Amino acid sequence: xxxxxxxxxxxxxxxxxxxxxxxxxxxxxxxxxxxxxxxxxxxxxxxxxxxxxxxxxxxxxxxxxxxxxxxxxxxxxxxxxxxxxxxxxxxxxxxxxxxxxxxxxxxxxxxxxxxxxxxxxxxxxxxxxxxxxxxxxxxxxxxxxxxxxxxxxxxxxxxxxxxxxxxxxxxxxxxxxxxxxxxxxxxxxxxxxxxxxxxxxxxxxxxxxxxxxxxxxxxxxxx
Numbered sequence: 538x539x540x541x542x543x544x545x546x547x548x549x550x551x552x553x554x555x556x557x558x559x560x561x562x563x564x565x566x567x568x569x570x571x572x573x574x575x576x577x578x579x580x581x582x583x584x585x586x587x588x589x590x591x592x593x594x595x596x597x598x599x600x601x602x603x604x605x606x607x608x609x610x611x612x613x614x615x616x617x618x619x620x621x622x623x624x625x626x627x628x629x630x631x632x633x634x635x636x637x638x639x640x641x642x643x644x645x646x647x648x649x650x651x652x653x654x655x656x657x658x659x660x661x662x663x664x665x666x667x668x669x670x671x672x673x674x675x676x677x678x679x680x681x682x683x684x685x686x687x688x689x690x691x692x693x694x695x696x697x698x699x700x701x702x703x704x705x706x707x708x709x710x711x712x713x714x715x716x717x718x719x720x721x722x723x724x725x726x727x728x729x730x731x732x733x734x735x736x737x738x739x740x741x742x743x744x745x746x747x748x749x750x751x752x753x754x755x756x757x758x759x760x
Contacts, residue, residue, distance in 0.1 A: 538751070538752060538756075539723065539758060540642075540704065540751050540752075541642060543702065543722075543723075544644065544703065544722075544723060545644065545645060545702040545703070546644070546645045546647065546696065546698055546700075546703040546704075547639055547645065547646050547647070547704055547706075548647050548648075548703055548704065548705040548706070548716075548721065549647070549648050549649070549670070549705075549706050549707075550648070550649060550650060550683075550705075550706060550707035550708060550709070550712070550727075551650040551652055551657070551666070551673075552650065552652060552660075553629075553707075553708035553709075553727055553730030553731065554629070554706055554707055554708055554727050554730065555628070555629060555636075555648070555666065556627065556628060556629060556632070556660060556664065556666070557625075557626075557627045557628065557629050557730075557731065558730040558731040558732075559625060559627075559732050559733045559734075560622065560623075560625040560626045562731050562733070562734070563622060563625060564619065564625075565592070568618070568621065568622060569588060569607075569611070569613065569615075570585040570588045571584070572613055572618060573587070573588050573611055573612075573613060576612065576613060588611065591610055591611065597682065597684050597711070598682060599651075599676060599677065599680070599681065601682075602651040602652065602653060602676065602682065603653055603677065604616050604619070604653040604655050604656065605653075615655075619656060619659055620659065623659060623662075623663055626659070626660050626663040628664060629727075629730070629732070630746070630748070631747050631748050631749050632748065633669070634748070634749070635749070636669040636670065637669070638748075638752075640669070646670040646671050646672075647670065647671060647672045647673070648666075648667075648670050648672070648673040648674065649674050649683060649692060649705070650673065650674070650675055650676070650683075651675070651676045651682055651683050652675060653675070653677055654675055654677055654678070657673060657675060674692060674695065676688055679691045679692070683707075683709075683712045683715060683716075684711055684712055684715050685715065686715065686718060688715070689715060689716065689718075689719030689721075690719070692719075693719065693720075700719060700720045700721040700722060701720070701722050702722065703722055703723065704722070704723035704724070705721045705724055705725075706724075706725045706727065706745075707726065707727065708726065708727040708730035708737075710726060710739045710740065710741065710742065713739075713741075713742050714741070723758060724742050724743075725742065725743050725744065725745060725758065726739040726742045726743065726745075727745065727746075728744035728745065728746055729746050743757075743758050
């Protein structure tokens with residue numbers, strides 16, 4: 538099995554890969570617009586339209602992932618508001634089992650996330666996620682989003698690796714493409730990052746629903 542014999546470094550996205558994306562989907566697509574409507578005395582329709590327009594303007598950039606940016610742009614304390622729905626922060630399917638399995642196999646486990654450090658701290662508080670990995674690297678520390686080649690160059694230097702014995706798992710095809718360009722050997726997508734939404738398809742990468750699929754005899758990774 539390739540994960541056991543051909544991989545030393547396991548690179549993992551956080552939201553939608555290790556943790557259920559439902560928390561984030563609800564927070565950004567429903568809760569934040571509702572709070573903007575209350576704060577600015579707008580209808581939910583007006584607020585949603587305005588907030589989504591602001592999202593689209595910076596989608597895929599570091600600003601899109603920044604709590605500080607949205608606090609300033611929307612006039613809402615995102616750092617504080619994130620706690621309102623923290624009960625929704627949950628592991629995906631068999632994540633905990635997978636992390637323990639990787640530890641037993643002696644793999645180095647590194648989280649690569651666009652999440653703001655404030656969000657990482659809350660999610661760790663709810664799940665103790667960081668105790669199960671060797672390192673977590675946020676794009677906010679590097680100064681470039683995961684969609685950028687600069688992010689991957691910085692990670693390569695920090696981890697002192699050429700990525701030739703690495704696997705990267707993420708729920709974003711755009712980010713998987715960036716990792717592929719950086720030379721990451723094995724790339725896998727998550728096809729159901731949000732437990733409350735239908736599965737998604739990817740055009741260029743193998744996808745899994747649960748991590749245990751890696752260890753099934755018939756599993757084959759598309760290259």
